[in-house]
Amino acid sequence: MKRRIGKIGLVIVAIIWGTGFVVTALALENYTPYQILAIRFTVAFVVLLLVNLKKLRLLSLKTLGRGSLLGTVLFLAYAFQTIGLQYTTASKNAFLTAVNVIIVPFLSYLILKNKLPLKNFVGSFVTLIGIGLLSLTGTMGGFNLGDGLTLICAVFFALQIFVTDLFVAEEETWALMLLQMGAAALLSWLTLFISGETSINYQPVNLLPVFYLGLASTLLAYFLQTVSQKYTTSSEAAIILSTEAFFGMLGSVILLGEKVSMNMLMGGLFIFIGVLIVELDFGRSKKI
Template identity: 30%
Template structure:
């Protein structure tokens, strides 16, 4: 398979971001009918089924090892997100969840020793201010806000690990996406079974009936916003590093608020809008840096493809 151009990788990641923006409203809507564990398990079982043809052979040890690690972080991220959505709005959850944009460079500093730029630190401070304003919009912060912040941290870890895994030698985006979905489906199923076993209300049958009654929404979450979108993410991050990818993902809450407003009728108050604006401003400032680096990289690639005679003329 040929290597993607940077603009193709950029398009893949932006398409995934739009799809993820739609999932917040659908998740919030579905939690009226079923439990977080049952919905998440059904979503990933469908996703794993959709990518079944791309599961690598058993000898592909690295693909399965990476898939297991990514599956763990994926499970934690989605679990915390779904639990949080029970207590907070889809709009607030989407903005708080995508503070992972600011957490990625900070975690990379801790893990890989990559020192963020001064502009990244400033953007992180503005984003933190925005998160505080958003959390106090319409009342004091709630338990759902806290779970959303925990989900943001685990999501940032997933982005960093996916960036490393997708650029490793011999990595294939479709296989990596398939093993991640399969491992996540297995872990989420364990969560759902444990949740049903410890429930005192006997809600397991109710959850199954509700999932069947809303199969279109579950299929959208599983096939479109999970299997397809995560394949696009693995494809794009093979070409674009984790920090720059996180900047693209930061547009998710913008789409999330639009979908939540159209479908659920949710609206942010003045303070929430100010906070959302701060987060968006912080992300756009980093996006400008990303655009400059992309242009410089593209120019360098074009220069590298020039024959030696033309390079000498350029140097002269």
């Protein structure tokens, strides 16, 4: 039962992140990518700090180190994604970021020597094909600097899922979340000062989309991810979370009026099939 609840939680996270693409598009009209990161992580951190003020004395140095590591990995994932986007197309950036769905099970296999069902690897590849159909249009062109940076970003997103899976069994969710968001916020503000992007528009109407990203796409989504991963494996989490590409497409069609193409339909179908491959019991699944 808990395993099922964990998977439902991850689906909710994928929906929040997917529809968050639309809100991000609105936020980018008034803020730079790094400004959005700084504000969204800060909003999440401040809310967590206020809610858990009385618990701060319970934090240990070990928890501080683990939470800070998660926050650093999360920041680096978003940073490399942002930098990569400056040198490649948005569709390639989205597709290559989603390569993390393939990386996570290999991290588990290589680092922890965990033998995973073959269906997890097959489901990951099928899901990746679906994400490619959703994200890529026309010719991909040659491999460039932006593509390489985005692949590094995919590695860090995979590490965030993998490391979260390592820590959630021993740490309190609120502690990991608080320290993760705090570290990511601190690094984001340092980046803003280094890049000279400290002039921020604080008009409430412009801040609304960024606050939504901070409260929903960051605070709520990463809280649900952390809790849900207590009851699922990292490879399962990666595949379920990758459905954000489908929900992002759905949100763009419904909210932004984008036209539905055959690529979108086929991409959504492949993602659905990839998730089914992982979720269905095929008897004794072969492990590798």
